[in-house]
Every structure is written in structure tokens, then in C-alpha cells.
Amino acid sequence: MAGFTPKISIRNLNVYYGQAHTLKNITVDIPDNAITAIIGPSGCGKSTLLKSVSRLLEISDDVRISGSVEVDGEDIYAARELTHIRKKMGLLSQRPTALPMSIRANVTFGMRLHKRIRKKRLAQRVEHYLKLASLWDEVKDRLDESASKLSIGQRQRLCLARGLAVQPEIILADEPTSALDPMSSQHIEQIFMNLKSEYAIIHVTHILRQARRLADYVIFMYYGEIIEHGPAEQVLDNPQHERTKEYVKGLIS
Amino acid sequence: MRTLWRRFKGWFFRQLMRVAMVSIMAVLLFIVITIVIRGVSSLSLDMITQTPKGGYYFGREGGILNAIAGSFYLAAGASLLAFVLSLPVAFYLNVYSRSKRNVRSVRSALDVMWGVPSIIFGAFGFLVMMALGMKVSLLAGIITVTLLITPIMVRAMDEVMRTVPRDLYEAGFSLGATRWEFSVRVLLRKVYPGIITAFLLGFGRAIGDAASVMFTAGFTDHIPNSLLEPAATLPLAIFYQLSSPIPEVRERAYAAAIVLTVIILIISLASRLLGGRLSKHSTTD
Numbered sequence: 001m002a003g004f005t006p007k008i009s010i011r012n013l014n015v016y017y018g019q020a021h022t023l024k025n026i027t028v029d030i031p032d033n034a035i036t037a038i039i040g041p042s043g044c045g046k047s048t049l050l051k052s053v054s055r056l057l058e059i060s061d062d063v064r065i066s067g068s069v070e071v072d073g074e075d076i077y078a079a080r081e082l083t084h085i086r087k088k089m090g091l092l093s094q095r096p097t098a099l100p101m102s103i104r105a106n107v108t109f110g111m112r113l114h115k116r117i118r119k120k121r122l123a124q125r126v127e128h129y130l131k132l133a134s135l136w137d138e139v140k141d142r143l144d145e146s147a148s149k150l151s152i153g154q155r156q157r158l159c160l161a162r163g164l165a166v167q168p169e170i171i172l173a174d175e176p177t178s179a180l181d182p183m184s185s186q187h188i189e190q191i192f193m194n195l196k197s198e199y200a201i202i203h204v205t206h207i208l209r210q211a212r213r214l215a216d217y218v219i220f221m222y223y224g225e226i227i228e229h230g231p232a233e234q235v236l237d238n239p240q241h242e243r244t245k246e247y248v249k250g251l252i253s
Numbered sequence: 254m255r256t257l258w259r260r261f262k263g264w265f266f267r268q269l270m271r272v273a274m275v276s277i278m279a280v281l282l283f284i285v286i287t288i289v290i291r292g293v294s295s296l297s298l299d300m301i302t303q304t305p306k307g308g309y310y311f312g313r314e315g316g317i318l319n320a321i322a323g324s325f326y327l328a329a330g331a332s333l334l335a336f337v338l339s340l341p342v343a344f345y346l347n348v349y350s351r352s353k354r355n356v357r358s359v360r361s362a363l364d365v366m367w368g369v370p371s372i373i374f375g376a377f378g379f380l381v382m383m384a385l386g387m388k389v390s391l392l393a394g395i396i397t398v399t400l401l402i403t404p405i406m407v408r409a410m411d412e413v414m415r416t417v418p419r420d421l422y423e424a425g426f427s428l429g430a431t432r433w434e435f436s437v438r439v440l441l442r443k444v445y446p447g448i449i450t451a452f453l454l455g456f457g458r459a460i461g462d463a464a465s466v467m468f469t470a471g472f473t474d475h476i477p478n479s480l481l482e483p484a485a486t487l488p489l490a491i492f493y494q495l496s497s498p499i500p501e502v503r504e505r506a507y508a509a510a511i512v513l514t515v516i517i518l519i520i521s522l523a524s525r526l527l528g529g530r531l532s533k534h535s536t537t538d
Contacts, residue, residue: 051423054427056423056426056427058351059419059422059423059426062353082426083429083430083431084429086426086427086428086429087428087429089427090427091423091424091427093420093423093424095418095420097418097420097421097423097424099421099424099425099439099442100421100439100442100443101442109428109430109438109439110428110429110430113428113429113430113434114429159424162428163427163428166428166429172427
């Protein structure tokens with residue numbers, strides 16, 4: 001794992017929300033074709049770090065950001081046009097949010113923004129991505145129903161299908177299973193395992209056991225700082241830092 | 254002792270609420286009954302199908318079609334114009350602006366404008382009209398009423414957009430939507446029933462306001478044929494007929510009030526119905 005070519009390189013990243021210094025001097029590389037878990041207690045900046053990668057922080061006001069985030073060598077904070085950066089990434093959030101339209105339109109929304117696609121081709125794609133997110137069998141007969149009718153677990157998989165449909169290279173997942181029932185959570189985890197050979201997956205979680213099951217690479221954060229990062233076995237089984245040891249043992253959470 | 258006191262407080266406030274509720278309903282009922290009793294004898298088919306004969310101040314014949322038509326032209330024109338202005342402002346406040354301070358000051362400016370009495374808008378509209386060398390006309394009325402209802406529409410749209418969770422913004426943007434694409438294709442769909450309600454709220458205000466149109470749209474016995482002619486409106490039809498010395502004409506004012514009340518009732522019912530019917534994509538949790 002050591003000496004990999006990074007998909008994403010973060011250098012001296014600082015994020016302030018008003019007065020609060022949420023991310024402190026973050027420098028880390030994130031590997032391609034692997035699941036990177038960001039772990040740490042609640043409110044330590046895990047989600048902020050995740051969102052900084054797709055420049056979604058700037059939706060909110062009063063955010064100041066310094067440092068750089070390079071994706072495939074391109075500094076995304078120097079970019080003027082954001083859609084091509086965001087197109088590289090699919091986002092799963094804690095509360096899966098369906099777009100206010102049909103199931104089919106949810107899947108096609110992103111890809112149709114980026115180019116015109118013929119109807120027949122569109123139908124194939126819908127099927128393909130819904131299968132990839134293992135939702136197809138459950139919704140194939142009601143593609144034109146409103147997506148808001150889906151259960152929360154189905155909706156999370158729809159969000160995944162929708163994100164994959166814009167052909168991203170990176171999947172950003174912000175505690176995607178925290179609101180889900182165990183079956184749906186298992187579904188999502190299984191899909192991640194299937195997908196990781198082709199994507200860089202960054203998975204924020206506060207469930208240590210989930211990180212153990214999924215992660216190839218682990219970043220441990222505490223109060224806005226990265227305490228330790230490295231291959232999963234190393235950070236989870238043989239942590240070097242006192243804080244990490246405490247966290248991994250379950251002394252702090 | 255303590256429990257007794259607490260129970261008494263609970264009982265007392267429940268009664269208080271009951272009294273408040275009943276009095277509000279009673280006032281509404283009282284208004285409706287008054288205008289119906291006074292106006293129903295003059296209410297006839299002629300009233301809503303004919304223009305007045307013998308002048309709006311003294312005439313006992315004919316109807317108030319001039320005012321019904323004028324009010325509809327005016328309210329429709331002003332609502333459409335206000336809608337075109339309001340939607341972009343609501344988008345700016347919720348999607349585009351990144352400065353909290355700007356948003357806050359725009360919102361409070363709009364709230365102040367909402368509170369400005371309509372006679373002030375009327376006076377302002379009148380001055381603008383004079384400065385532009387325009388005459389009292391439907392167009393001048395439309396412009397003035399647009400100014401009056403734009404803040405109402407913007408804030409009504411803004412309030413529904415504010416209820417949309419940030420997650421939806423992230424979902425849209427993370428798929429590569431621009432702010433414009435997000436506004437039109439996602440946000441608008443999400444808040445669509447609320448937008449219609451906002452429109453009808455503005456329309457209702459426009460059709461019911463007297464002071465803003467008094468100096469700007471004027472009054473006439475005819476149905477206007479162009480934007481540059483003066484136009485009658487229902488509130489002013491009530492006002493002028495009510496100040497007539499002839500009792501029958503005063504009764505006609507109450508008939509006009511019934512017509513106006515029914516129109517407004519229909520609008521508010523429509524906005525409720527449409528609001529409920531169209532929200533098929535709203536999530537349940």
C-alpha cells in the first residue's frame with residue numbers, strides 16, 4: 001500500500017466556519033481503487049474533509065478555505081468551473097435525498113446535464129446503473145413513480161445509482177448507512193466492495209467495525225486534525241499514536 | 254395544591270384559546286352575513302354581466318362588469334409582472350447569494366416594503382406616472398400594484414424555498430448541476446406548490462387593494478380596451494357606490510362586496526387545493 005500514486009492529494013488544507021477552525025492543516029494522500037475510511041468521533045471534521053474534496057463546502061456561507069486539494073494533479077480550488085470537478089465524484093449523504101422527480105429521472109438527471117443521450121440508450125443506462133446499485137429488481141416495474149415513495153434504504157441505493165450514472169471516478173460517502181436498517185446497510189457495504197476496484201471510495205464512518213470490514217486505508221481524525229493515517233491493518237491493529245489507540249480500543253468515541 | 258394550580262392553568266389557557274378562536278370565526282361570519290344581508294337584494298345577473306348605466310356614483314341600473322373586468326386585468330397583469338420579478342429574487346436569496354449579510358438585508362427590505370401601506374405605493378405610483386407624463390391608466394395601475402405585491406410574492410416564495418433541506422442542494426450540485434440548472438430543474442419542482450400559492454397570494458392582494466389604484470388606474474364606466482385607458486376596480490366600485498347619497502346605490506356597493514369576497518374565497522381555496530394536489534414529489538420523512 002505504501003508508495004501508491006494518489007488519486008487525491010490534500011495539502012495544508014485549513015477550513016474555517018466563521019470563527020471555528022474546523023480543519024487544521026490537513027495533508028494526506030488518498031489512493032485510487034480502494035476504500036479509504038475516515039474515522040473519528042462526531043464533530044471532528046470528517047464530513048467537512050469529505051465535502052472539501054468536491055467543493056461542496058462553498059454552498060454554505062462564511063466558509064474560508066486555504067490550502068490545496070489536487071484531484072488527478074489538478075488543483076480543484078484553482079478551478080473556475082466546478083461542474084467538471086463535481087462530475088468526477090458521486091456523493092452519498094447521511095440522509096439520502098431523492099430529487100423531486102421520478103425514479104427514472106433521478107438516475108438520468110446527472111447524465112442528461114452533461115450530454116444529450118438518445119431515449120433508447122437512456123433506458124439501457126437506467127437499467128445498468130440501477131443494477132449496479134442492486135435496486136433494479138425492486139423498482140423495474142415502477143420507474144415512473146415518484147422517488148419519494150421509496151424506502152430510505154432504497155433511496156440510498158437510488159442516490160448511488162444516480163451518482164454512478166454521471167460516471168464518476170470517486171465516490172464520496174458521508175456515513176451513508178447511519179440512517180439505514182441493517183439489511184440496507186449490508187447492501188451498501190456489499191456494493192462498495194464490488195465497486196472499489198474501479199473507484200476511489202472515501203467513506204466517512206464513526207462505526208469502527210464498519211471501517212474494519214471495508215477499509216483498505218484509514219484516516220483517523222480528532223478535533224479537526226489528522227492524528228494518524230495509513231493502511232487499514234496498521235492504523236486499526238497497530239496504531240502508533242496514543243489517541244488512535246484509545247479510539248481503536250473504544251476508550252473514546 | 255400545586256397540581257390543582259397547574260390544572261387550573263391548563264384549563265384557563267385552553268379556554269382562552271377557545272375564546273380567541275371563536276371570536277375570529279365570529280368576526281368572519283359577521284362580515285359575510287352583513288354584506289350578504291345588505292347586498293343580496295341588489296345582486297342579480299345584470300350586476301355581473303353589464304356595465305353601469307347612469308354613472309357609477311348615481312347609477313342604479315346596469316352592473317359592475319367594468320370593475321370585475323378591470324380588477325381581473327389589473328390583478329392578472331400585476332401578478333404576472335410581479336411573478337417574473339419575484340422568482341429570480343427568490344432564487345438569488347436561496348441559491349445564488351453566498352453572502353449571509355446581503356440575504357438578510359434583502360429580506361428585511363422586502364419585509365419593510367410588505368408593511369408599507371398601499372396608499373403610499375399609490376402616491377409613489379402617481380408621482381412616477383406624472384414624471385413619465387403618463388395618464389391615469391390600466392398600465393399605471395398594473396405597475397403600481399406590481400410594486401405592492403412583489404415583496405409579498407418574493408417572501409412567500411422565499412419562505413417555501415428556505416424549508417428545502419441543504420441535502421437537496423448537495424445532491425443537485427454533486428451531480429454537476431450549475432446553480433441555474435439546480436434552481437430550475439430541482440428546486441422549482443420541489444417547491445412548485447408553494448410557488449403557486451405565492452402567486453395566488455399576490456393575486457389576492459392585487460385584486461383587493463383600493464388605495465394603490467385610486468390615483469393610478471382611476472375609475473371608469475367602461476371596460477378598458479387598452480393598457481393606456483383608465484380601468485375600474487372592484488374595491489373602488491365599492492368605495493364610490495358606498496359614498497353615494499342614494500340608498501339603492503349603496504346597496505349595490507354591498508353586492509359588489511359579495512362579488513369581491515367570492516372571488517377572493519375562490520382564489521384562496523384554489524391555492525389550498527393546488528398546494529395539496531401538486532406536492533406529489535415531496536418526501537414524507
